[in-house]
Every structure is written in C-alpha cells, then in structure tokens.
Amino acid sequence: MTAITLNFPSILALTDEQFYQLCQANADLRLERTNAGELIIMPPTGGETGHRNSRINQQLLNWSDTNNLGIAFDSSTGFKLPNGAERSPDASWVRRERWEALSAEQKRKFLPLSPDFVVELRSESDSLTKLQAKMQEYIDNGTRLGWLIDPQTQQVEIYRSGREVEILQNPNTLSGEDVVLGFELNLQPIFSNV
DSSP: OOOEEEOOOGGGOOOHHHHHHHHHHTTTSEEEEOTTOOEEEEOOOOHHHHHHHHHHHHHHHHHHHTSSSEEEEETTOOEEOTTSOEEOOSEEEEEHHHHHTSOHHHHHSSBSSOOSEEEEEOOTTSOHHHHHHHHHHHHHTTOOEEEEEETTTTEEEEEETTSOOEEEESOSEEEOTTTSTTOEEEOHHHHSOO
C-alpha cells in the first residue's frame, strides 16, 4: 500500500484544531498535512519496517536517556512546521531548551516547531522522491540534521542545514555530529534482514 493524498478545496480546508481533532478521532491512521492543506493518509508499516523503526527509536531514546540534552520522539508525534505543514518523522529529537520553551498546551498537541533532528526510514511502499522532498522541507523549516535511511539499497542520505545532501553507501554507523552530540546509530540491525 502507498500513501494517499487528498486535495481539499479551500472551502473544505481544515483549521489546525479541526485537523488535530480529526487525528484524535482516527488514532489508528497516520495522518499528515502539507503546507498546501493536502491531507496525507499513510498506511501502517509492514513487520520489517516496523521492527527497523523500533530499533532506530530504541537507540535514539537510549542515548537521550543518558544525558539531559533534549527529548526524543517516535513516529506518532506530530510537528506543526513553520511553513504550516504537519509532519510525523519516524524518529526525531528536540533540544531541551526548545522543549521547555513550549507551553503545557503546546506540548499536549502537535508541537509547533521543526525538530532539531529527524530520521525517515524508507519502506518498500514509500516514494523516494516524496521522502527526499519531505527531508528538504524539514531542513527548510529549521531542522539542523536529518537522515533518510533506505534499507532496500542500504543507502543513507544526510541532510544538513546550509549544505548539499551527502549520500553514504552501506555505512556501519551514523554520527549525530554537533546536533545530537554523542549519538551514534548502529545500522547493522536496520540493514540486516529481520
């Protein structure tokens, strides 16, 4: 299955609150919204992708638990980007001072910011060009570091603010550089057959 994009005429455009309520009423669906107001309905992942994504989140959360630098999030977290899009990266992280600057209400709903760090894991049904555009959207909206991981080709695209995309073929690990300082993702469980 692939994602479905619904184009709403401006007369049917959802407010932020209506979109939030739609997501709450359909918690079994993974919904995103583009900055043009298109509604994206993403199917659940298969077992292999779900396992790989869990391994990425496990490693990020374990690292985050060892320090007080920020907060890690899984793929069910929504972010309202500065351009108006609402996205849910497969894994993400926000510096603690940015998290603490949010109100209690903002923390309960879709976070009104672009994460400092994002990971998108390509599943077999994902369009590579759409994921690349999504990664660039994160960077254009303030994300400082992003990894697009493709287990099918064992390739990683690294997105950084103000720099060209770097492509790595079959790396063993990825460094969080100065954004998620000290984080190193072991790609063996992500690239191996589950």
